[in-house]
Amino acid sequence: MVAHQADVLSRVFRALGDPTRREMLRQLSKCGRTVGELGAPFRMSRAATGKHVGVLEDAGLVKRTVRGREHHCQLQASRLLQAQRWLAQYERFWNERLDALDSLLAQRRKARSATENEGRTR
Amino acid sequence: MSIPETSIRMVRVFKAPVEEVFKAFTDPVLMRQWLAPTLCRVVEASADPRVGGHYRVVVKPPIGGPTITTGEYREIVPNHRLVQTWVVERSKDPAHKYPTLLTVDFKALGADSTEITLQQDQLITKFDRAGNLAGWGQCFKKLDRLLVSSRVA
Numbered sequence: 001m002v003a004h005q006a007d008v009l010s011r012v013f014r015a016l017g018d019p020t021r022r023e024m025l026r027q028l029s030k031c032g033r034t035v036g037e038l039g040a041p042f043r044m045s046r047a048a049t050g051k052h053v054g055v056l057e058d059a060g061l062v063k064r065t066v067r068g069r070e071h072h073c074q075l076q077a078s079r080l081l082q083a084q085r086w087l088a089q090y091e092r093f094w095n096e097r098l099d100a101l102d103s104l105l106a107q108r109r110k111a112r113s114a115t116e117n118e119g120r121t122r
Numbered sequence: 123m124s125i126p127e128t129s130i131r132m133v134r135v136f137k138a139p140v141e142e143v144f145k146a147f148t149d150p151v152l153m154r155q156w157l158a159p160t161l162c163r164v165v166e167a168s169a170d171p172r173v174g175g176h177y178r179v180v181v182k183p184p185i186g187g188p189t190i191t192t193g194e195y196r197e198i199v200p201n202h203r204l205v206q207t208w209v210v211e212r213s214k215d216p217a218h219k220y221p222t223l224l225t226v227d228f229k230a231l232g233a234d235s236t237e238i239t240l241q242q243d244q245l246i247t248k249f250d251r252a253g254n255l256a257g258w259g260q261c262f263k264k265l266d267r268l269l270v271s272s273r274v275a
Contacts (some may be wrong), residue, residue, distance in 0.1 A: 004218050006220055007218075009245050010245045013128045014245075016125070016126060016127070016128050017128045029123045029125065075123075077123060080126060084126045087244065090242055091130045091132070093159070096160070097159075098132070100157075101146055102134075102136060104146065104155050105137065105138040105142065105143070106137070108142070109137065109138065
């Protein structure tokens with residue numbers, strides 16, 4: 001089943017919105033880690049770490065494989081790239097809109113000084 | 123690889139008084155003159171700038187159906203701050219909306235100079251929409267500091 005882009009991105013941004021999870025992703029971007037290793041820097045319980053990893057997995061950002069007793073986690077870069085592309089798109093949108101606003105304000109400024117000058121010469 | 127944030131942020135300075143820049147964001151007569159991407163045109167713009175009020179902007183591209191942006195004003199401090207939801211609905215797929223939260227802070231730098239800081243938080247869930255996203259931002263910042271200090275310890 002193909003999940004809709006809005007749902008996918010929504011889950012990705014929800015996952016990214018937590019600083020602990022972002023730090024976990026930073027760690028995973030260097031190399032794969034076990035759930036235990038991910039939670040260690042935060043001195044977090046296995047359960048709490050598991051919860052965070054669950055959210056990351058659900059967002060498609062992390063893939064978890066069980067090897068014996070260890071749960072190994074790996075970063076899924078394609079979802080991160082999707083999020084980055086989404087952000088870049090909005091960044092472009094607002095840069096362009098604010099350029100347009102700049103032009104509009106310049107137009108209005110010119111029109112204002114034109115009418116002021118007219119008033120003076122009369 | 124860098125981990126993306128969940129919002130975009132930009133700072134801009136305009137050669138205009140703060141009242142005019144603020145008006146450009148809230149008065150539909152002005153909004154329709156800059157909110158359409160190149161080659162598109164705003165075919166409808168309405169706004170009721172008060173807390174709980176709504177706005178609607180309909181943009182039509184040269185080919186294809188319109189894009190409708192709607193939202194609700196969460197916070198309005200005239201000439202200082204605007205917080206509104208910004209929900210985009212594309213005609214290709216009206217069932218799926220893209221809700222974001224737009225925060226614009228306005229600062230008069232002079233009689234004819236205004237600085238704005240625009241932040242857009244992406245794909246806020248319906249859970250976030252009910253709450254105070256700005257408040258959560260503060261909480262996250264505190265948590266971040268706490269985590270950094272506990273890591274160093």
